[in-house]
Amino acid sequence: MHQFSLQKSKHLHNLKIIFLLFFTVYSQYVSAQQISPESTNEAGSKIVYDSEYFKPYNPVSAEDMLKRIPGTENLTQGFGFNQDGERRGLRSNTDQVLINGKRLTGKQVKSSVFLSNLPAKSVKRIEIITGNVRELDTEVGSRVINVVLKEDAGSGSGVVEAGILAWHNGQRRPMTSISYSGDLNGISYTSSFLMRPWVSPVDISDVFTTPQGGLLFREEEKQRQKQVQFIGRGSLSYNTVKGNVSLNGLIDHLPVNKQYVSNLFSDPSNIFMDSSGTIVDNLEGKNNKWEVSGDITYNFNKSVKLTTLFVYSDLISNRNNTNFDGKTAELDSILRPTGDLLQLGGDNRDKNETEKILRATLDFKLRKNHEIELGVEGAINSLDKKIDFYNVVDSNRINIPIINGDQEITEDRIEVFSTYSWKPISGMEIETGIAAEYSSLSQIGSDVSSSRSLKFVKPSINIFYNFDTNSQVYFSSLRDVGQLNFDDFIATVNREDDEILAGNPTLVPQKSWDFELGGEYRLPKGSGIINGRAFYSIVNDVEDLIPLDADNSQPGNLGTGKDYGFQLETSIRFGKFTQIDAVLSGSALLRKSSVTDPFTGSKRKFGNQPEYEFTLEGRHDVKSLGLVYGFDIKKNGPTIESDFIEFDSKSSTANIRVYFEKTIMDGLLIRVFWANVTSQKSYRERAIFNPSQLSGNITQLQSREFKRQGIYGFRFRSIF
Template sequence: MFKPIVKATLLSAVSFYSLNAFAQNADSDQSVVTYGQDYFEKFAPVTLLDMLQRVPGVQAILDANRQTGGTQRGGQQERGFGSGGDQILINNKRLSGKANNINSTLQRISSSQVERVEIIRGASGDLDVQSQGLVVNVIMDESGSSSSTFWKIGGRLSEGYIFTPNVQISHNGSNGNLDYMFGVEAKQGQHIEHRDDTIFTPDDVETGIAERRLDRQNKYVRLNANITYTPENGDEIRLNGQFEPGSLKIREPRFSQTTGEERAFQQWNEDADTQKWEFGGDYTKRIDGIGSWKTLFIANRDRSDKLDLYENIIDGDGVPSFRNDQYRVKSEKIIRTSLTTNIFKDQSLEIGAEAAINKFDKIFVSEDYDLGAYTVSINDDVAVKENRYEIFANHTYNISSSMVLQSSLIGEFSKISSVTVPLVGENIERSKKFSFLKPRVDFRYDFSNSDQLRLTVEKKVSQLDFQNFVASYDQSNDLLRLGNTGIVPEKSWNYNIAYEHRFPNDAGAIQVELFYRDLTDYIELVDFTEFEDELGNPIARGDLDLISKSGNIPTARSYGIKTTGSIRLGFIGLRNAVISVDHTWDDTEVEDQFSGVLRPFKWKSEHEITFNFRHDITDWGISYGGRGTIKTDNSRHELDQVANSYNGDNYEAFLEKRILGDMRLIFQFEHITPLKYATHVDFYNDHIRYNDLNRYEKRNWNYVREWSVYLQGTF
């Protein structure tokens, strides 16, 4: 029923867009739409985040940043800066930070310090990043001195559990040529997850049940600062830093019961201490007659010390079964410098280089408990160092007022060295060198002020996730996953064509994008089982040592269509109301390394729909709305099991009320349904190639409802 409603809404908007009167100032460049302070006045925003939430199409970018934490690739934060990056910029530039990223900055900037917000579609040589689709560029007001203090207090209540508080305060302002922001946040978070399992024989006879009740609590204190200094000569110096100590505690009581037998009780405990710090900055200098020179740098460190303990509960007391001790430190040092110049009237060229030194050290020790003492079963000690260098050239050609061609070529050169200290025997040392050329071509053509075509061809090379180098324990599936230092980066050719139409009077926009990805050395679980001995003789099935680890699959592919739309609902009487809908159809295919069948990517849904709705009733000082996500089924394939999951729909809602002047009371409701998903897992007696089914399990997850309440304001 959801799709017909969305379709009807879109068609209605096309028919009635002329009833909307939300015209904005259009830049001379047809690809830029500008929202000035006059547009935001009626919403009485407190922070920059409040402003961006009122701009059509931007909420999807905010949600993506919230889920990934900024610049990420495949769930792992990208090392180095690179030419891509955040879709939200400040004064044409991205922040020179990773942990202290644009996401955490938005709610620390006062709305009074913002001059305008620009929505840029497609390629532009003036931006600090190359991005496909929308880019949000925030231009700050640099007229005079001002300051303000933002505060936020509240927390979250999980149904049936404790209240977790959150306190935040930040001060920002300007004094002459100096702009500054200082902030502190203390937060306690909680995640509750209930899981019920039912076990069956291959003949559908129930043989047992199991239950888990996970309670995950994390605490942290975050201190951050941003300083910008602009000398009279027009140069700009920006510095930022962040320090974040924290802790994590997981308590997961369990029980399992075989039909006709007594229940057995267990307890999973996890305790971790973490500490992160980061310092970064950038310097921009205008050179008369040449152009601008930019340099960015960053140094950071992330440490985690974690202990896992699995206990059997006997007569109310915990008896250890095994424990995992993990200590991990990763650090990064980056410097990136470039020179941008106008080589002809309508052409600009940026040339530069980047160097990044990355270190990753992790010790994983697993110990079994027997006869009153622990015995080491696995000791995986791996130290990794990556030296990576890039040289790049970005060329922008403004062919006409309606056509822009942007091309780039990046040469990447790296060396990854690793040292593995095994439980017995000599250290294992590996060193690999990589070199890649990564071209990119982006073409933008504006048919009119409302219609734009974008074509992009790009070669991408993934960065290795060093977590895959070291053994780890999968607590959800009770599996020990071995490390593999032999993985090579994943390569892909990406082809995109997108068409966007903007409705007149800023009534909304709709975009259709077709994409195709041709991947080589795709990274996923790979079979490392030896089926023959050194002489080439088959190994008996009962003597096989079954091993699966992260590795490379020769080829894979992905193609699909992404449709996005945002529409103002003034034509049905809801002034200042916007609904946005995104639908992605992504057909993925890779050869399963265990069974040989062609299947989708791990945990990849073929269809995903997200929607956002927001309505501001400015006369009453009230805002309300919600968001939702709908996904189709996905799967996970391993050496001796196959899991198929239904990802239950996820819905959230919010209500905001302006009180006592400029203060804002915010209510948020998460997991309204509440979120549920179910997994069917087939377990085989040994390798899946023998098709010898042992049992299957039906697992049901349930996330409890959560309510948040916050009071925020400025002074």
């Protein structure tokens, strides 16, 4: 059998040592700091940053304020929906952000978006909390941000942005957003609207060779889009004598309009330089999402509190793909008109996905150091999806039969849970928990109709200990159950490789016993932070591809595997011991895993799991000039993917972003940025076997380069 050796990076280990030595040495030279640490009788601590701390930086939004705090970089990064889709129910919203001590309810909520739209002048203070925060289902040992708003913000304030984005292929698109928040007769409100291009131009090059290196043919593909996304958000909140009521809403509209233009070079007589055929895939459709969520908190007395949360979300997604013979395709155009091209075939996909969740918890403070939480969560998840394929011959449509091409899937789930928290001594907290889950799953389709039930018990124990206000250690052990991806139940399309992937209606959730030991050390006087953790998981029913028949595969469950590793996060503020007001932050995650490959019977690591993940971020504030500049670098390690007749080894280069920001006047900023500076490339080395991987007989090799285009632009930001 052909063996693949994946090269491991030796630099991450050295970087880890440098970070640790650097922070340890400089922590001895830290000067006085104007941040107030607060310790409590709980196994946790809190550092408070008042609004005065941020004034020299002239922040526009709450997100600008957080960027000046060491150790918060990874808590609010990026846009997105359903941030942790592998977790079930409202636990999948693992945002580590509170607003006035309350979580942002919802599955489509992302704190970075909310905070970027929240005017800085409405923020009273920001608290960084470590320890057990009962408002959130965060990972043990997590840092939590609590943004406390001013109570006298009745006049209202807003943030407006406008700018231009440009790509290396010549596209230029405007982007804009506006938000407003305030208080009216005791009702706090926020609203925002965002319009941005949803574009990611990609160039793909494939070279096919014999095992001996002889060139067979090559393909080139250009993926282009002309898409604009529109997002509207709003929230209302009202404080009562006994608690709080809040309501949130979201609407997201994305018209789909993109093309894949593929060229085949198969003529060896001209050294494979002239195209022997061009295919144009024209994709049109839409993604419409909406969500309503809310929560009600009611305090019966100082010892008993009721919290109820609800979510209703809906996604409608339609795709119509048409294949054309594109011999005359204009490869340099963004989207080529297809009216004069010969249609070859196509496929259609219609999907409607809904989620309804209702959750209620009762918190009892029995005595000073004892708390009990009792709760129940019910959910109904559904997916209605249909996919069909066809060819066009002599202007006649000929349907292609697809097995398991349509399904209506519904899961009704209920979970009851309880936790008991005990603080035996000052600085220590022990939390034990138990959850029991029952769900019924029904599937109706032309080829597959079935029903089944799933039952899980999920115990947990978390131990926190604070040595002082600057250092904490923790241990966690729990049983976790992953979220089923209903799309894996139904046949789907891998458009990059022109493959139809079979679905598997008998999938079960991936489950694991997770063990974690970690600690956090805050450098004196708020000058930085070091956070490390080691983890080990025994994973049951690992999700990956499994054999379907003699020469095909489908999504499935492999059996039991293990996943373990170590993560280090560091952040330091140079302004506390030098004249340079800069923050440098980094993180490194190293991991290994092992599971039995269903196609070869050999041990290998989990599919599509990076061997390491590395980030480095820096920013420098020149307050005298009203100037900020910075960078961030992200790099993931190699991955693998195993299939019936294929084995892939994947790698990628680093993604680098740089930016420059200038305060024009109080409340008005301009930012210039360049993302994906080095035009990040991903590589895939594929070995193709005949008749299978198990035979070890490689008949063809494929080398793929996946190149993302750089993006640059500018934007103005202002408050009003």
